[in-house]
Amino acid sequence: MKQLTKIFKTFNFDKEAQEQNEMILDMVYELAMNEIIEKEQDWDEEGAHFDPSTKKVSYPSGMMDLYKKCQQNDLFSIIVPEKYDGFGLSYTLWNAVIELMARASLAFSMFFPSQGLNIEIINNFGTPEAKEKYLPLLASGDAIGAMAFSEPNAGSDISAVTTKAEKEGDSYYLTGNKIWLSHGGAAGTYITFAVTDKTAGPKGLSAFIVDPKIAGSNMEVVGIEHKMGLHGSITSSMSLDRAEVPKENLLGKENDGFRLILGSLASSRIGIAAQAVGISETALQESINYSLQRSQFGRPIGKHQAISFMLADMATRVHQSRLLYLNTAQMKHVGANTQIESSMAKYWATEMAQKVTYDAVQIHGGYGYSQDYAVSRLFRDARVLTIYEGTSEMQKTIISRGALSRAQK
């Protein structure tokens, strides 16, 4: 925690904002470390639920109680503008909150990055009606924000989506299949895109807010994924069969959806880097504690150079990635374009998390491979980080293109 506040002091927040930041981080730390972390093991074992007969999904027991505490503490309103019941605070603070949540539970922290992206996209590109309607709901957390981008044949190549949107009167009607939806079936808003002009390729895609209350039974969960990790988080496949989206829920201009969404993803990538730092920090702390407890050859293993040097490397890697994501968030806060830096932070921090959680298992030896020890779960959970929100390879593509175009200038 001190590491975080130390870095915050290097940013030029005024005294009042600094005080607010510290108090909010203290509160989140307390919630995460006193209540959320102790549930994580149970959530992992129980997993998310799907009932095929009712098509309903649900989170593991007790998760929504803690979600409600986040609501009571106004955590989802941090970056929402004051005009829409938020506090208009910094992206730096928002991402630090994500780190703290991910320290306790990566599955629980999944509520945050997609909420942030919903808020940002609707605030930047929503119609006045949509902002008025959805931003207060997202700020209070009464609506969980979800992203519906991937399709069976559109993963990294998200412009290959085939879901179509047909305009009739004052509404669009969306038909297609979406997969890998975090919170799919439980969310209150889904940001998606669909083909509005099939002759124009990526320039024929439009972005929408799908409201499940309006779409009704024309949008339903087909199933949930049984994943390697992140068991507590819902990951669904959903089908849209002429799901209605009123024209006020169009984001930006028609056929401008691809550019708009792609430009916004940079923002949530900072949040994924923050998640990677959070889970790695916990892997590091678990390793430090264990290496002081566990004795071999007559002394704690942490006193053997082989282990102490591993710990030194882990601590340095975590610190480096924390600087990277916080600095990128701060750049965004002051209004800079962080397209490249966000990809760098996401790529670097999530790859770092693989190494740090791997080493954490190694330090724990045989016990690290046991499900009774947290590090085995951290290792499984962390694996997804280099994949979702754009694989490491896609990040490198973005970074290298950016570097090449800079070189030409």
Next chain:
Amino acid sequence: MNILVFVKATIDRNAPLDPDEIFPGDRDDKSDVMTNNYDKNAIEAALRIIEEKGEGKVTAVCLGSDMADKVVKEAIAMGCHGAIRIENSKAEVTHFFSVAKILAAAAKKIGEYDLLLFGMQSYDYGTATMAPMVSEFLDLPLACWVEKVAFTNGKVVVDKVIEGGIRKVEIQMPAVLSIASSGDFEEPRYTSVRRIMKASKTEVPVWEIADLGIEEKKPSVEFDDIEEPPARTEKCIVFDDGDANELVGELIGALKEKGLNLGAYK
């Protein structure tokens, strides 16, 4: 209903231990300081009483240096309507007796109150003496370790923890209560972003000890020196390999060897 809650700044339990820096005022990093966690139960009790009554005001009172600003702000961010800090810049007053005199004098200066609430003890010294001493100085009735509060005919009815049970007591107000960390107020509320924003904009008045009209200024007792205990050299022996009955025998044998009086186990 006017309630005063007395809160204390203590060194954060996660902060590194340093015998030369035992008071919050000795530290120069604010993140080393935290609200005495038992005081949060008292804040919770005060806020719940006001919420149930539908009217009233809760004021947090804290004796401390500017390191304690964080503590009074946290009290407001939990929901207190206001706060007062009494300046104790060089941690010059540290003894419990002197602290209690100052807190009692502050309550007198505030004047209007129906209840004075304390946490049941402090996290650092744990003397649990503040509520009893303040009630003596102000000549007010006292109930300690209160788990539940109700009101009837202008009196407060409390459930207080006693050994092996609960005693119900009806007390005239104004009264001094120390709130238990169990029972109705076991889970103090968190701060919230909304209330933190409000707290950071709230001016907290700072009072000087000199303005409280207390005769005795010098602490009656001073800390001479505090040092770390010597590192323990005893080794821990664990008996966990084999049949339980045999292990008990081995354990008793080892204790006898150490010359321990085992009473009936001879």
